Amino acid sequence: MKRSGQLHNKLNVLRAEKKWTQQDLANKVGVSRQTIASIEANRYNPSLxxxxxxxxxxxxxxxxxxxxxLIEEE
Amino acid sequence: MKRSGQLHNKLNVLRAEKKWTQQDLANKVGVSRQTIASIEANRYNPSLxxxxxxxxxxxxxxxxxxxxxLIEEE
DNA sequence: ACAAATTGTTAAAAATAAATTACATTAAAT
DNA sequence: ATTTAATGTAATTTATTTTTAACAATTTGT
Structure with missing residues (x-):
């Protein structure tokens, strides 16, 4: 699919503030730890x-x- | 995957305000018309x-x- | 009423997300 | 220094999104 922009996130900062591990967050939202790690590392684009x-x-x-x-288009 | 809530959207209202067809919006964001129609009908959960x-x-x-x-949990 | 455009929907294929398993590396605790 | 917890990452499998194509139904324009 076309990608005209880049996604960033503040998961590591927000987790640090709350002192949550990746596993803690994964449990709270009901996904695997690796899913959280992958999103954190911008390896993919989560569902809405x-x-x-x-x-x-x-x-x-x-x-x-x-x-x-958005990436600039010329 | 676990789903603990429901997604709704106002695409049809916003399109109507702008007088955009599904195809117009699809072109603007670079997806097919059916993708817009499916999101509008809540047939699936788009990427972020x-x-x-x-x-x-x-x-x-x-x-x-x-x-x-979020769906209420008891 | 007729034609054209728009929308609803479905099926099959392709692309990507997410789960699972596994193991290596790094950080924290004792 | 050793153990334990936490993170990084990769491979494989499964689930879901997205594309493409197609056609029916509805709406809009003339």
Whole structure:
């Protein structure tokens, strides 16, 4: 699929603030630890529902957790 | 995968405001018309990147376009 | 009423996310 | 220094999204 931008996230920072391990967060949102690790490392693009659940776990809005930067087109 | 909530969206309303067809929106975000139709009908859960691109097309935040309601657990 | 555009929906294939298993590396605790 | 917990990452499998193609149904324009 076409990708016209890049996804970044603040999962490691937010986890550190709460002192949660990847496993802790994985348990809270009901996915595997590797899924959290992969998202954290930007290895893939989570589903919107998972993004909502992660944001809710931190009591934040999605854009406080995930940032999407459009790539400039010339 | 576990689903502990429901996703809703306002795509049809936002499209109507802009007078965009499904095809128009599909072109703007670079997916097929059927992808837009399927998201609009809640047949599936888009990727976070696609959700960001759709929101950007409407110049809105994600949560103005998509709403995620957690299901009550007892 | 007719034609054209738009939408609803489905099926099959392709692409990508997510689960699972596994193991190596790093950090923390004793 | 040794053990234990936490993280990085890779391979394989499974689940889901997305594409493509197709056709029916509905809406819009003339």
């Amino acid at each position: 529902i998972l993004a909502f659940e992660i944001a809710a776990a931190f009591d934040k809005e999605i854009q406080e957790v995930f940032q999407y930067k | 990147i696609l959700a960001f691109e759709i929101a950007a097309a409407f110049d809105k935040e994600i949560q103005e376009v998509f709403q995620y309601k």
